[in-house]
Amino acid sequence: MTNENIEKNTATDSTACVLLIGNEILSGKTQDANLQYLGTELSRLGVKLAEARVLPDDADVIVATVNECRARYTYVFTTGGIGPTHDDITAKCIATAFGRELILDQRAVECLKRGSFELNEARLKMARLPEGSTLIENPRSNAPGFCVENVYVLAGIPSIARAMFETLADEFDSGPPIYSRNVDVFMREGDIAGPLEIIADEFPDIEIGSYPFARDGRFGANLVVRGTDAGRLDLALNKIVETMTRLGDDSSVGEPD
Amino acid sequence: MTNENIEKNTATDSTACVLLIGNEILSGKTQDANLQYLGTELSRLGVKLAEARVLPDDADVIVATVNECRARYTYVFTTGGIGPTHDDITAKCIATAFGRELILDQRAVECLKRGSFELNEARLKMARLPEGSTLIENPRSNAPGFCVENVYVLAGIPSIARAMFETLADEFDSGPPIYSRNVDVFMREGDIAGPLEIIADEFPDIEIGSYPFARDGRFGANLVVRGTDAGRLDLALNKIVETMTRLGDDSSVGEPD
Numbered sequence: 001m002t003n004e005n006i007e008k009n010t011a012t013d014s015t016a017c018v019l020l021i022g023n024e025i026l027s028g029k030t031q032d033a034n035l036q037y038l039g040t041e042l043s044r045l046g047v048k049l050a051e052a053r054v055l056p057d058d059a060d061v062i063v064a065t066v067n068e069c070r071a072r073y074t075y076v077f078t079t080g081g082i083g084p085t086h087d088d089i090t091a092k093c094i095a096t097a098f099g100r101e102l103i104l105d106q107r108a109v110e111c112l113k114r115g116s117f118e119l120n121e122a123r124l125k126m127a128r129l130p131e132g133s134t135l136i137e138n139p140r141s142n143a144p145g146f147c148v149e150n151v152y153v154l155a156g157i158p159s160i161a162r163a164m165f166e167t168l169a170d171e172f173d174s175g176p177p178i179y180s181r182n183v184d185v186f187m188r189e190g191d192i193a194g195p196l197e198i199i200a201d202e203f204p205d206i207e208i209g210s211y212p213f214a215r216d217g218r219f220g221a222n223l224v225v226r227g228t229d230a231g232r233l234d235l236a237l238n239k240i241v242e243t244m245t246r247l248g249d250d251s252s253v254g255e256p257d
Numbered sequence: 258m259t260n261e262n263i264e265k266n267t268a269t270d271s272t273a274c275v276l277l278i279g280n281e282i283l284s285g286k287t288q289d290a291n292l293q294y295l296g297t298e299l300s301r302l303g304v305k306l307a308e309a310r311v312l313p314d315d316a317d318v319i320v321a322t323v324n325e326c327r328a329r330y331t332y333v334f335t336t337g338g339i340g341p342t343h344d345d346i347t348a349k350c351i352a353t354a355f356g357r358e359l360i361l362d363q364r365a366v367e368c369l370k371r372g373s374f375e376l377n378e379a380r381l382k383m384a385r386l387p388e389g390s391t392l393i394e395n396p397r398s399n400a401p402g403f404c405v406e407n408v409y410v411l412a413g414i415p416s417i418a419r420a421m422f423e424t425l426a427d428e429f430d431s432g433p434p435i436y437s438r439n440v441d442v443f444m445r446e447g448d449i450a451g452p453l454e455i456i457a458d459e460f461p462d463i464e465i466g467s468y469p470f471a472r473d474g475r476f477g478a479n480l481v482v483r484g485t486d487a488g489r490l491d492l493a494l495n496k497i498v499e500t501m502t503r504l505g506d507d508s509s510v511g512e513p514d
Contacts, residue, residue, distance in 0.1 A: 022468075023464075023466060024466060024468050024481075025292070025293075025296070025309075026296050026306045026307070026308070026309065027296055027297070027300050027306070028292075028293045028294070028295070028296030028297030028298070028299075028300060028306075029296075029297075029468070029481070030293075030468065031293045032289075032292070032293075035282070035285075035289070035311065036282075036285045036287075036288045036289075037285070038285070039282070039283050039284055039285030039286075040284070040285030040286075041285070042285075043284050043285060049283045049284070049285075050283070050313060050318075051283070051310065051311065051312060051313070051318070052282075052283065052310065052311035053308065053309065053310045053311075054292065054308065054309040054310075055308060056307060056308070057466075061307075061308070083446050083450075083467070083469055084446050084447045084450040085446050085449075085450040085453060085454070085467040085478075086450070086453065086454040086457050086465075086467075087465070087466050087467060117445060117447055117448070118447075118448070120447065120448075120451060121451060122446075122447050122448075122449075122450030122451045122454075123447040123450075125450070126447075156469070157469055157470070157471055159471060182286075188374060189340050189341050189342050189379075190341045190374055190375075190377065190379050190380040190383075191374070191375070191377075191379075192342075192379075193340075193341040193342040193343070193379030193380075193382070194377065194378060194379045196342055196343065197342070197343040197379075200343050207280075208343075208344070209280060209281060209314075209344050210340070210342040210343075210344060211279075211281050211286070211287060212340055212413070212414055213414070214414055214416055221342075224281070224286065
């Protein structure tokens with residue numbers, strides 16, 4: 001009936017912002033597949049994903065947003081716009097944001113040479129990076145990502161974005177572990193909101209979230225508790241399960257997410 | 258080999274911003290399913306989706322972002338946070354953003370009374386709206402969305418968000434129709450980027466996008482042309498197909514998205 005996860009403390013001081021770059025996401029052409037991955041992994045690493053933005057392929061917007069977010073958050077991650085075509089403008093925008101030159105990075109050229117494809121002008125564009133960048137290894141293909149100060153620039157293709165992110169896992173300041181557990185109840189939120197708020201007031205140290213769903217024609221809610229004190233978490237979850245059962249929940253027949 | 262779509266002009270002056278509200282999206286627990294729908298429908302209606310943001314259940318962040326975005330864009334759409342539980346704070350935040358009182362809206366109470374469920378204090382919370390709101394009909398369940406000036410507040414559950422949005426279709430200033438077509442080529446972007454840029458330079462009035470993909474172990478790119486002049490669009494697409502075929506593309510065996 002309940003699910004348990006251990007993750008790092010998202011109440012740490014380390015915060016992150018994800019910038020998904022690409023007209024295709026805003027036009028509805030493409031379903032983003034990077035945010036959920038990054039949100040999950042950052043939670044695991046103890047970094048709180050505080051905000052995400054989806055931006056068009058517009059240099060002014062990208063530059064302004066990168067500068068706003070790199071000042072506000074501990075880490076900024078971008079996905080998309082680092083390929084070889086004319087609409088790939090992320091590297092140039094990052095250089096502009098930091099006031100750095102865009103240079104042909106010889107380390108990146110070496111990465112590209114590992115590929116079996118002709119190193120033409122278009123592919124060399126993927127080696128033009130802001131001066132002083134740190135490369136982010138690309139284990140899936142050859143063009144690297146890069147990092148300037150606290151801004152990490154990843155590919156847009158999900159499999160490559162993930163492979164790049166995995167190489168970074170040791171980079172970040174992480175917090176103490178917290179626990180997260182959740183339970184599905186097949187009751188309407190309107191019927192559980194009052195009792196749930198009483199429990200939330202009783203456990204101010206624990207984040208209690210209610211996420212409604214419609215599944216197989218039934219309405220329900222996924223109730224999530226998160227906190228650093230495993231004992232208190234047990235108490236809160238038991239209280240929720242006991243209360244919901246008393247209210248008539250039959251979620252024992254439901255499957256966890 | 259090619260796909261054709263007719264949509265309204267996204268080069269109109271009407272712009273939109275979508276705010277997806279909810280910790281569950283940022284923590285990776287939930288995959289957002291509203292952005293792609295809204296992006297597609299807004300394009301169809303001739304409204305350019307200029308930006309989207311994913312925000313936590315944090316009143317200060319929500320209030321500040323709503324005020325920033327409602328000043329910057331023609332329309333703002335929010336999803337999430339209008340249910341009956343303690344973590345549903347969107348209505349209160351919108352009231353704060355506009356400096357309006359949160360009142361028990363009798364029209365919304367009437368909507369809720371249509372339901373077969375007890376109208377308890379928690380459900381009545383869904384009728385507490387900023388003073389002077391316009392209701393947005395909810396054809397799927399009973400709690401309405403609402404609109405204050407240019408800010409449209411929708412539910413988070415995708416089926417309900419969609420049903421609410423559909424009731425709004427006539428609300429927006431739309432632009433002249435534009436056409437969009439696309440073709441999949443099973444070639445690496447690095448091999449087509451140069452020739453594609455030449456075509457893009459030749460057709461400055463047409464937006465040409467290249468979106469790489471990895472599918473069934475093969476790399477390729479979806480090439481999209483968008484513009485208001487159907488004749489010019491034909492020319493550009495023909496030029497792209499002819500050029501890619503000459504370069505060795507075998508995409509005639511590929512299926513469109």
